[in-house]
Amino acid sequence: MDFLDEFPTMDRQELRELKKAIDLGFRNFSRAYGDALETFFEPLLYFMVWLEKLLIITPWPIIILIMAGLAWLGARSWLAVAGTVASFFVIGYFGMWEDTMATLAIISVATLVCIVVGIPLGIWMARSDRVQTLITPVLDVMQTIPSFVYLIPVVMLLGIGKVPGLLAVCIYAVPPIVRLTNLGIRLVDKEVLEAADAFGANYRQKLFDVQVPLALPNIFAGVNQTIMMSLAMVVIASMIGVKGLGVPVLRAISNQYLALGLMNGLAIVALAIIFDRISQNFGKRLQKHREGGHDV
C-alpha cells in the first residue's frame, strides 16, 4: 500500500538535476543575450530617465496646471479639476512630490508601452479565432502568476533597474487592454460591418473606419484598467530598483513606519483615482453619439 500512501515523486537526485539544468540553461541564455536585450531596451530607458527628469525639474505650479488641464480635457468637470489640484497640493506639502513625479513617469511609459503592444495584439486576436485561443491562456498566466515569480528571470536577464521594473509592470498591466480591444472589435455590429463590405471597403478601411472607432469605448476601458494595474505594481517594481512612491512604502513595511506607509500609499490611491476618473469620463464621452434625442 506504499503506492497509495505516498505520492509517487520523482527521484530527489533527478529533480535536483532537472532544476539545476533549467537554472543553468537560463543563466547561459541570459549571459548570451542579456547584453543584447539591454541594448534593445536602451531607448526605453533613456526615454524614462528623460521623462522623470523633465517632470522633476519642471516647476511644480506648471505640473499642477498641466494635471488640472488634463483633468478638464478628460472629465470636463470642475469637481475633477478641483480634486486633482487639491491632491497634488497635499502630496507636495507632505514632501512626496519627487517620488510622485517618478511614479508618474513610470506609469506613463508603462501605459504607453502597453497601448503600443496591446492594441495591435488585440486586433490580431479579434481577426482570428486561432490566435485568440493561443493568446488567451498566455494572458491568463500573465495576470495570475505571482509577480515575484517572473521578477526572477527578469532580474536575471536585465539586472536591477528601471527597465526590468517597467517590464514587470507591463507584464501585469497589458492583459486588460489586449482583452478589451479584442472584445470591443468582436462586439462591433455585424450589420455595420456587412454594410462596409457591401460598399467595397477593404480590410484597412474596415479596421480604421468601422471596427476601431466602434470598439473605442471598450479599448478605452482597457486603457483605464491598464493604468490602474500599473499603479498597483508600483510597490513591487520598487523592489527591483524603480524609484517612486513604492520605495518609501517598502521602507515602511520593513521598519514598521505606519505614517510613512499610509501617506505614500494614499498618494498612490490619489493618483489612481485621478487617472481613473479622467480616462473613464473620456471613454464615456467617446460614445456621446450613441445617445438619442434631437436636442443637440
Added chain:
Amino acid sequence: MSEIKVKIKNLYKIFGANPASMISHIRNGTSKQTLLDEHGHVLGLNDVSLDIAAGGVQVIMGLSGSGKSTLIRHFNRLIEPTAGEIIVDGRNVIEMGKNELRDFRRFRASMVFQKFALLPHRTITDNVAYGLVIQSSAKDEIHERSQKWIDRVGLTGFESYYPAQLSGGMQQRVGLARALATDAEILLMDEAFSALDPLIREEMQDVLLGLQEELKKTIVFITHDLDEALRIGDRIAILRDGTIVQTGSPQDIILNPADDYVTDFTKNINRGRVLQVAAIMDDKTSENGPKIERDMVIEDALQVLSKADATTAIVTHNAKPVGSVDLNTIIAALTRPIDDSGRTGSYT
C-alpha cells in the same frame, strides 16, 4: 425595359459543413427536410433562376425563412453561392477576383439594409459620403455629391447630426442617400422599409418611386409585405423554401396565382386598388359610356362608372379607345378567388 441587367442561373446555396457534396442530393430531388434530417445541411436556395430587367424594380418576396435575404446577398457576393451563376452585364460575378469584386461593390451595386447599418460615430454627411470615400473620389466631388443626395432625400439641415439622433424613417433616408450617392446602376434593398411603421413606410415608398422615375436604376427589392411589393414592383418573384414559385407582373400574380402559397398571399389584399382595368378589359370597344385610362385601378373605374350611371366603360390608351369593361367583370375581379373548400378566402 426589356434588356436584361442581371441574370441569375441555377443558383444553389446550402449551409453546412460540406455544402458542395450536397448539391447532387438536391439535384436528385432530396427535400429540404430530408437534407436537414439525414445530412445535417440547411438548404438556403434551391435552383433559383431569375432575369432582371434593366431600369425596373424587381421585387423578391417571401415569408421569413424563404431565403430572400440570402438571395439578395448573392448579388454582390456577401454570401458565396454553392453553385450557379450571377451574370451582370454579361460578366459572372461569381468568377470575379478579389479586386474586381471590390470594384463591383464600390461602383456598380450599392445596398440599403433593413436595420439601416449606418456608422453610428459618423455624422449624416459622413455617412452619406461613405461609399464615395471608399471609391476614393476627389474631396470636392464627395462633398458636392453627398450634399446633393442629402437634399434629394429631404435631410437638408441634419448634416451634422448623428444617426442615433434621427427617427427610423430619417435614418433610412440616410441609408438610401448613401446607396444612391455612389451612382451604382444596381440598387439592392434588403427589406429596406420593413423596420418602419406603416405611414413612414408608405412615405419612403413614395420617395423611392419618385427617385426611380428619374433615375431608372435596376432595383432589387426584398420584402415580406405583398402590398409593398404590388406598390413598387414592376416584376415580382415569390420565393418559398429557397425556390421561386412564381414570377410575373403584379397583375399576373393577383389574377393567376401559381399555387396555394401565392393564393394565400394574395387573398387579403385590396384587389380594387391594385388591379388595373387593362388586366380585365375586353378587347372589343364599346359604343358609349365614360372613358377610362387602361392603367386606372378598378376601384377608381367603379367610381367613374357609378358617377356616369353607366354599366360599360370605354377603355382608352393615349386617348385612343382600346377596349371596354363592364360592371360585372369589375365586380368579378374584385371578389377573392374561391379556394378548394368552396369558401372565399378570408381571415379565419
